[in-house]
Each structure stands twice: as C-alpha cells, then as structure tokens.
Amino acid sequence: MNNWVIETKGLSKLYRGRYAVSNLNLKIKKGDIYGFLGPNGAGKTTTIRMLLGLIKPSKGSVHIFGQPLEKERLSILRKVGSLVEYPSYYGHLSAIDNLEAIRRIIDAPSAKIDEVLNIVGLSKDARRPVKGFSLGMKQRLGIASALLGNPELLILDEPTNGLDPSGIQEIRELIKQMPKQHGITVLLSSHLLSEIELTAGTVGIIRHGELVFQDTIERLHRQAHEQGTLSLVVSEPEQAVAVLQEQGLGVSLMNNVILLKHIPDAAIAQAVKRLVERNHAVYRIEEKRQSLEQLFLQIVGEGGRP
Amino acid sequence: MASFLRLLASERLKLSKSYIWLLVPLSPLLSLAIGLLVSLDTMDTTWKYGNYAILVTAMASFHAMLFLPVLTGIFSAFVCRYEHGGGGWKMLLSLPVSRTALFFAKFTVVASLLAVTQLLFLAAVFVAAAYQGIDGTIPWRLLLTGIGGGFLACLPLAALQMLVSVGWSSFAAPLAINVALTVPNMLIINSKTFGPLYPWAQPMLAMLWYGEEDFGSLALPMENIVITILGSFAVFLAAGLLYFNRKEQA
Structure with a gap:
C-alpha cells in the first residue's frame, strides 16, 4: 500500500493500430488537485475512461486507492465521483429527479440532493426539466451528480466547458475547496493551462497519448523562468x-x-x-x-x- | 440483489415521467375493438373451447402476430434511448454498478411493460366477452396459458432487442430490424417446418388456438413452443450480456 490515490503503470490504449494513450505512468497523491493537461485529442478523455473502467486498457494497469481497478472496480467506484466529457443527463426529468435517479443507485441519503444542488448553485432551477438547461447549467448538474456519493476522489473531465467566465470562476473556487474542506483528491482535465494553473498542485501534460511532463506547478513555473x-x-x-x-x-x-x-x-x-x-x-x-x-x-x- | 433493486428503482423513476405509458394500452384497446365488432355467429362453433376460443383468437390475431413483437422492440429501444441521448451510459457505468445488473434491470422494465400490456389484453377479453354475451364458465387455464405464453414468448425477443438497442444509439434502427423480423410472421405461421422454430412467431403460436384444426404450425403442442422460447431466450440473453459486459463505453 502506497499513498498514491491513482497510479497507472504503462497504461496504453490501442485504437485501430494507433496508440491513443501510450505508456502512461500517472501518479496522483492524496489530497492533491492534479491538473491533467493536453490539447484536444491528446488522450485525456481516453485515459479518464480507462480510470473509470468504461474502457479496458490494451496494456498496463490502473491502481486506485492502492487497489487494482480490474478486480475491485465496484468498491473503487463507490468512492469516486466523476464527470466525463460533456455532462450526462435525462432531459425529460428535472434536476432533482436526475439526481434522484443516481441517488437511488448509489444509496446516498436524500438530504444530499439539496446539499449538492446548493453547492453548484442550481437550487432555484431544480424543478425544471433539464432539457431546457444551458450547457453551463448541465455542467453544474454533472458536478452535482459527481458530488452526490461523498466521493474521496473526484474525476472531472473539462468541467468548465461551456461555462461563462463567472461560472468558471465559481467552479474553480469550488474545486479548490475540495481537498481543504473535504479531503477530496481531484483529477481535473483541461486543454487550457489557465484553468489548471490557478487550481492544481501537480500538473501532468499529455501529448499524442504520451505523458511529457509530470511535476508540481512550481516546477513548471521554474522551467518557464529558466527558458526566459x-x-x-x-x-x-x-x-x-x-x-x-x-x-x-x-x-x-x-x-x-x-x-x-x-x-x-x-x-x-x-x-x-x-x-x-x-x-x-x-x-x-x-x-x-x-x-x-x-x-x-x-x-x-x-x-x-x- | 440489493444493487439490482436500486437500479430498478432508478429505472422506474426515469420511466415514470415519459410517454411510453401511452403505448401500453394501445394494442389491448385495438384488440378490444376487434372483440366488440367480431361476429361470433358466423364462426364455426364446434371448436373445443367454444365461443371464448373464437373471441380470443380473433382479438389476439393482430395483437400477437404484429403488435406484441413490435412493442417489445419499442420498449427495449425506449429504455436505452434516454441513456444514448444524454450520455447516460457513461454516467451509469461510472457508478458502482455491475453491467449485468444494469442489463437485467432494463430487461425487467421491458418485461414489466409487456406484462402490463398482456394484463390489459386479458381485461379487454373480459369486456368483449361481456359485451358479446358469452356465458358459461371462463376457461381460465386456457386464457392464462395463452396470455402468459404470449408474454414469455416475447422475452427472447426482448433480450435480442436489448442487445441491438444497447449497441445502436439510433432509436429507429433497432425498430426497423424488429419490424423486419416480425412481418414474415404472416407467412411463417403457415409453415409446419419453420413456424415452430421462428422466435418472432412464438407469441402468436402461444396465443392463438385453433384446437385440433390442422392449420400450419398452429396445431403444434405447447412443448414445442416452450423449447423454442427457452432456447432462443438463452442464446439471445447470453449474447446480450456478453456484448454489454465487453462493450467499450465511448
């Protein structure tokens, strides 16, 4: 048992003869906000899908909370909240019912629904059908769903997509609080450095499926300074x-x-x-x-x- | 098991605010109309089960031959539709649920919708029988084996349709396949060779009785039907589960 919340070894995914993700060794420590950076199509979402067991790696292994994902998927996922790529929702249901549909599955307490709606600032629109929501509101609902199960690890794939600047600011502040207030470890992916820079403690940069940088944000700053x-x-x-x-x-x-x-x-x-x-x-x-x-x-x- | 029940409760919520319920009484209502309009006097009343058999056979002809198999496809496509639409699959499968339990929960919803349809059909039979003034004892055994058999005969189709609907994000494509496989019923039903083997014809074989009349595959004993139903159910369900468990959730 080590103290990495997420550790991948040689994680690779082959799609039609091409590596979408190649030999990835991620190390994410407890209580950290890990910024997972890379341009569109670099393999961020593919990696996150593998971390959640949505797709199977072609090679390599994933350990979360020190346990192998392949064998312990259900017990691991019980402690993970996630938002993958664009937000998921049931358009014909209200925000409350969307959360209730998830709550019934994970067996969270009912009071949690109001709590997470409050956290993401959706309380006053909670009874409207979600199909009338803006992308930013759907994104907030997605984050609310991820928080519903009191996760120890939060995996957010481009969570500020579609949000306006003040929404981005809000979500950023929200994410920043996670480790401090709740001891939650956060994996946050983005194609924008500016979004990661102000929140993350550690940065991993992926390019063409390969991890080209993985270190603290300070180290990245120093490197920028040295290249001046x-x-x-x-x-x-x-x-x-x-x-x-x-x-x-x-x-x-x-x-x-x-x-x-x-x-x-x-x-x-x-x-x-x-x-x-x-x-x-x-x-x-x-x-x-x-x-x-x-x-x-x-x-x-x-x-x-x- | 607890997680299966929780999934089921979640499916129930998703379904409760949808329009799918409007489709459930459609075929029973149509059958009721047939039952009210059919003239029993012109029929040969020497059949073993008398007027009830004639009435049910008349009412179930469209229901069992066409609507029930087609509805099976619609229900299956529907319980997958809202997952395909809003990215629900990836969210559901990122939750601590086993894919097998999820598949069964959705399958159970489809089966429940079919069961309600069949119960409404039974109610329609009673209403029509009262209207037609059919008296004598109600042939419960016959009615229940027919209607229950029709329900069971739809389960293999539901399993196959679940497989197709899970794999295909389109709503129309699985339905087109389903209809294309249902329509040949009209021909296949007359064949003694293929009728008993064709899964889509089984609801009809289970629900229509012509007694000892020699009318294509309709004269076959129940055992034949059961074997085909169980066999195709096992194959389609295994294929569906295998596929769903291995599917890359992109």
Whole structure:
C-alpha cells in the first residue's frame, strides 16, 4: 500500500493500430488537485475512461486507492465521483429527479440532493426539466451528480466547458475547496493551462497519448523562468557581442538588441562587469520571461507527429 | 440483489415521467375493438373451447402476430434511448454498478411493460366477452396459458432487442430490424417446418388456438413452443450480456 490515490503503470490504449494513450505512468497523491493537461485529442478523455473502467486498457494497469481497478472496480467506484466529457443527463426529468435517479443507485441519503444542488448553485432551477438547461447549467448538474456519493476522489473531465467566465470562476473556487474542506483528491482535465494553473498542485501534460511532463506547478513555473531570455541594449552592440562570446555565452543580435539565454545571476553580473570594463555603455537589461502558456504550447507543440 | 433493486428503482423513476405509458394500452384497446365488432355467429362453433376460443383468437390475431413483437422492440429501444441521448451510459457505468445488473434491470422494465400490456389484453377479453354475451364458465387455464405464453414468448425477443438497442444509439434502427423480423410472421405461421422454430412467431403460436384444426404450425403442442422460447431466450440473453459486459463505453 502506497499513498498514491491513482497510479497507472504503462497504461496504453490501442485504437485501430494507433496508440491513443501510450505508456502512461500517472501518479496522483492524496489530497492533491492534479491538473491533467493536453490539447484536444491528446488522450485525456481516453485515459479518464480507462480510470473509470468504461474502457479496458490494451496494456498496463490502473491502481486506485492502492487497489487494482480490474478486480475491485465496484468498491473503487463507490468512492469516486466523476464527470466525463460533456455532462450526462435525462432531459425529460428535472434536476432533482436526475439526481434522484443516481441517488437511488448509489444509496446516498436524500438530504444530499439539496446539499449538492446548493453547492453548484442550481437550487432555484431544480424543478425544471433539464432539457431546457444551458450547457453551463448541465455542467453544474454533472458536478452535482459527481458530488452526490461523498466521493474521496473526484474525476472531472473539462468541467468548465461551456461555462461563462463567472461560472468558471465559481467552479474553480469550488474545486479548490475540495481537498481543504473535504479531503477530496481531484483529477481535473483541461486543454487550457489557465484553468489548471490557478487550481492544481501537480500538473501532468499529455501529448499524442504520451505523458511529457509530470511535476508540481512550481516546477513548471521554474522551467518557464529558466527558458526566459535576457535582452541587453548597449552602445556598440557588434563589439559587445564579441566581448560576450569571448566569455563563452550564447548570444545573438537582433535589431541592435543583444539576446542572451537564461543564465545564473552571477554570470550576468560577470558579463555586465566585462562590458563596463571595455567602456561599453549598458543602457538597459531586461528579462523576458516565458509565460507558462508559451511553455505549455512549446511542450505540447514540439516533436509533433503528423 | 440489493444493487439490482436500486437500479430498478432508478429505472422506474426515469420511466415514470415519459410517454411510453401511452403505448401500453394501445394494442389491448385495438384488440378490444376487434372483440366488440367480431361476429361470433358466423364462426364455426364446434371448436373445443367454444365461443371464448373464437373471441380470443380473433382479438389476439393482430395483437400477437404484429403488435406484441413490435412493442417489445419499442420498449427495449425506449429504455436505452434516454441513456444514448444524454450520455447516460457513461454516467451509469461510472457508478458502482455491475453491467449485468444494469442489463437485467432494463430487461425487467421491458418485461414489466409487456406484462402490463398482456394484463390489459386479458381485461379487454373480459369486456368483449361481456359485451358479446358469452356465458358459461371462463376457461381460465386456457386464457392464462395463452396470455402468459404470449408474454414469455416475447422475452427472447426482448433480450435480442436489448442487445441491438444497447449497441445502436439510433432509436429507429433497432425498430426497423424488429419490424423486419416480425412481418414474415404472416407467412411463417403457415409453415409446419419453420413456424415452430421462428422466435418472432412464438407469441402468436402461444396465443392463438385453433384446437385440433390442422392449420400450419398452429396445431403444434405447447412443448414445442416452450423449447423454442427457452432456447432462443438463452442464446439471445447470453449474447446480450456478453456484448454489454465487453462493450467499450465511448
């Protein structure tokens, strides 16, 4: 028994001779919000379907709460709430009856229905047939359904799809509270970094079915920082480039601005000192940080397959 | 078992606010109309079971030959329709439920709708009998074996239709298949060779009696029917469960 809530080993799914998900080793720790990021079609939903036992992996294994999913599916799912891709609903029933249909199956207490409707802010529309709901309201209903069984693990696939900005904000705050208030572990998938950035503690980035990054959000920030550049504006830039190259720094010149790759503080200080010693006037030193979004795009974009 | 009952309670809720109930009395009402209009005097009354047999045979002809098998398909498609429509399958199957229990819960709903249909048919027979002024003892045994047999004969069809409806998100496609398989009844019923073997003809074979008359496969004993019903039920149900349990829920 280890403390991973979800652990997959070599998880793969073959569709028509092509790996939709390939050799995925996810590790999600208890009480964390895990942001599962990737562009559309990268394999996020396929992965989530495998985690819920909706489809069978071609290769590899899934352990949830330390138990093998294949053997313990029912006892695992009893502690999981989920929302997969677009929300599921019965259009001819009201929101209350939709939840009641689920409640009867999982045998949750009746009072829970009001509680979850309240949490997602649907209480006043609860008696209307769901077919008249907007996508955002259906999405909230989906989240309410996921919360109905008092889950220990919440798997939400693109939960803010179709919500307006204030709805996105609300749901984000709601998700943030889950680990703190209820000790719930959350797996949250999205194709937008901005949505994950503010909520997740750990990020997994999937591209063409492969996990290309899995670490804390801080580590991602640091990586973005390290991939930033410095720009120098000096008098006589050509000669200055030569001076910097003497020191073994990788530099390039663009529109009379010297561009430097990210280097440690000491190295910058050294470089500036040299330039000043050679009577160059240093007008401006600017750090151009790479935004997280750019880094994300770079991670998911590089080495793209056709 | 507890989880099966919970699934059943959930299915009941989903069904309670739907229009499917309007379809249930349709065929019994039509049969009632036939029962009221049919003229018993012109019929040969030398049949073993007398006027009741004539009345029931007249009333059940459309019901058993056409409507009951077709309704079986409609009911099956219907209990799957609201799952296909709103992404219900993936939600249901992400809950702690076994697929086998879910399949049986839906199958049970279909069977219950069929049972209600048959009970209404029985009621229609009594109303028509009263209207026609048929007296004498009610042939309970005959009525119940016929109507119960018709119900049982629909279960294999329900199992097959569940398989098709689960696999196909379209509502019309399973129905088209069902109708295409039901219509040949009119020909097959006359065949001594194929009639007893054709699952879609069994409701009719169970519900219509021509006594000792030699009329195609209708003169066959009940045992033959039972074997076909049980055999096809076992095959279709096993196929449905196997398919549903292995289905990739995309």
